[in-house]
Amino acid sequence: MIYKWIGTVSFLLAAVLLSSNIEESRYGFIVFLLGHITLSYYFAFKNKDLPMFVQNFFFIFVDTFGVYRWFLV
Helix, strand or coil: CHHHHHHHHHHHHHHHHHHHCCHHHHHHHHHHHHHHHHHHHHHHHHCCCHHHHHHHHHHHHHHHHHHHHHHHC
């Protein structure tokens, strides 16, 4: 259950960061990435929920693209 709470808190914090449109907003993508990695692990190995795993795994690519655009380009 701790994995779901970590994911939930990560998503709420990341959403506030991104919607704030401040200099630190770019860190929201890193927080989203950590939350999606946590939930992907939970859904794949603990809960065995394939549809939710696929959804979170896809979002890992979206978050990685955000990190690439904001930090590496």
